[in-house]
Amino acid sequence: MKEELTEIYQTLLKELGPQNWWPADSKPEIVLGAILTQNTSWKNVEKALSQLKKHSSFDPYQVAKIPLEDLEELIRPAGFYKNKAKSILLVMDWFNRYHWDDRAILTLYQERLRKELLSLRGVGEETADVLLLYVFEQAIFVSDSYARRLFGTLKGTNYKTYGQLAKEIQLPKTMTVTDAQEFHGLIDEWGKLPTEEREKMVKLIQTDLLKDN
Incomplete structure (x- = not known):
């Protein structure tokens, strides 16, 4: 095989x-795109990302401060915006805690990293693997x-x-x-x-x- x-x-x-691929200029943008693309087309994701970029420049610390209702409106084009907004805030907060140091996160969790990602709200198997591939640069x-x-x-x-x-x-x-x-x-x-x-x-x-x- x-x-x-x-x-x-x-x-x-x-x-x-x-x-x-992945079409993004930063790892926070990759994470946002990976969550937003769930159950929708990339065209819709691009609309939501465009609004997020205008509002936060994809600064993860700024994204984490966006009030939930405001974030829902910003990402509405991507669909399922209520659940995705909650997921974005939680996942941004998780990465922010580690200052986006993907090497340190890998060292901390090692082979348990996928399980840890799956424990985050709104992160399923596909999203977890996308994060492992593009954010943590694991060949999967x-x-x-x-x-x-x-x-x-x-x-x-x-x-x-x-x-x-x-x-x-x-x-x-x-x-x-x-x-x-x-x-x-x-x-x-x-x-x-x-x-x-x-x-x-x-x-x-x-x-x-x-x-x-």
């Missing part, structure tokens, strides 16, 4: 080009809906839950953090393609996999 993952990654990279695989669709098509399996695919995927040690980030971005880009183009890409991947077997 690890060799197949490398081949799938290389094919997507060749066909779609570098994605330079994000088994989001696009990944489940791609690997489900390739393997003829219906991955109904995040955990189903996550249990099967372990990135090869040759993949760097940058590779893992690109892989996530490429899979999401594939998922946004029209159906015909997605199917064409799957056939290309299958052809490349057969060449190596």
Whole structure:
């Protein structure tokens, strides 16, 4: 499977080009985007982020001071704004306690970090893994809906839950953090393609996999 993952990654990279994902200029912006993108489109997230940027410049200490009702209005375009606002305030406060020192947080929690992230309100498996990948720069695989669709098509399996695919995927040690980030971005880009183009890409991947077997 690890060799197949490398081949799938290389094919997507060749066909779609570098994605330079996650689209953010700072780690606080990544965290905000990771929470806001839950159950909505990135277009809606961008609207909410734009309003947050005007209000706080993504300064996490300023975000943490925004009154709950005001924050709800700022992020309303992203949907589920009441729950997301509460989550943002709690998660910002958690990171602020550690002064956004991701190395210190990693040292403190080590292998318990994912469990700690999952204990935070509004942080599910996908959000936790996104934070591990982009904020803490750990080379892991994000088994989001696009990944489940791609690997489900390739393997003829219906991955109904995040955990189903996550249990099967372990990135090869040759993949760097940058590779893992690109892989996530490429899979999401594939998922946004029209159906015909997605199917064409799957056939290309299958052809490349057969060449190596």
